[in-house]
Amino acid sequence: xTRAANSIKAALGRFAYLYVGCLLRLIxxxxxxxxxxxxxxxxxxxxCVIGRPVYLECPHKIRIGKRVSMAGCVYIGxxxxxxxxxxxxxxxxxxAIISTATHxxxxxxxxxxxxxxxxxxxKGCWIGLNAIILPGVTIGDGAVVGAGAVVTKDVEPxxxxxxVPARLMKYRExxxxx
Numbered sequence: 001x002t003r004a005a006n007s008i009k010a011a012l013g014r015f016a017y018l019y020v021g022c023l024l025r026l027i028x029x030x031x032x033x034x035x036x037x038x039x040x041x042x043x044x045x046x047x048c049v050i051g052r053p054v055y056l057e058c059p060h061k062i063r064i065g066k067r068v069s070m071a072g073c074v075y076i077g078x079x080x081x082x083x084x085x086x087x088x089x090x091x092x093x094x095x096a097i098i099s100t101a102t103h104x105x106x107x108x109x110x111x112x113x114x115x116x117x118x119x120x121x122x123k124g125c126w127i128g129l130n131a132i133i134l135p136g137v138t139i140g141d142g143a144v145v146g147a148g149a150v151v152t153k154d155v156e157p158x159x160x161x162x163x164v165p166a167r168l169m170k171y172r173e174x175x176x177x178x
Contacts, residue, residue: 044068045088061100065090065123077101082116087123087141097132122157142172 041059045066052072056062061078065088075097078084082100086092098121104113117136121127125139128147139145140157149166158172 042083051094062086068092071096075099078119079114079116082118082135084119084121086121087125089123090121090125090127092127093129093131093147095130096127098127099133100135102135144172 041056042061042063044064045068047067048064049069051070051074054070054072055075057075057077058079061080061083062076063083063085065086067089068086068091070092071094073095074092076084077097077099079101084098084100092098098119100116100119102115102117103110104115107113115135119133119135120138121133122139122141122143124142126144127133127139128145128149130148131145132150133139133145134150134152137151137154139151139155140159142158143155144160145151145155145166146160146162146169148164149162150164151161151166153165155161155166156168156171158174160169160172161167162169
């Protein structure tokens with residue numbers, strides 16, 4: 001790490017990380033996000049609660065609905081060419097990862113083959129502790145992603161998925177989704 005990078009890290013504190021291109025943002029405990037100006041989000045709804053710390057790569061590519069809550073240590077990465085959209089009333093538990101970036105493992109030089117695909121999380125979803133949502137996934141309204149699940153494919157509305165890779169366990173009762 002260069003001397004300049006070390007001084008930036010020291011000035012920002014122990015949770016500071018330096019990224020080339022988009023700045024990785026750190027949001028401290030108890031901060032309520034009510035405007036896009038606060039953290040550079042593309043858009044964010046009212047009454048959102050964000051825990052400490054939440055790591056956001058390229059927050060200008062992240063759209064967050066109303067009344068969304070995120071626990072601490074959530075990572076949302078949306079590098080150039082992709083976006084993340086999180087619907088109203090969605091809950092995201094601690095240590096969840098939402099990533100829009102991957103590599104092409106068919107390529108000879110994987111390191112040089114970045115692939116970016118948007119992620120969409122519907123309204124009223126619950127993303128469990130340590131869940132991972134991979135690029136290109138759409139999670140339907142009212143779906144539940146169990147703790148530790150790795151979501152590699154789209155999730156239907158009202159579905160409960162668990163495991164690695166995430167598989168359908170069952171559907172929520174239809175009365176709950178109204």
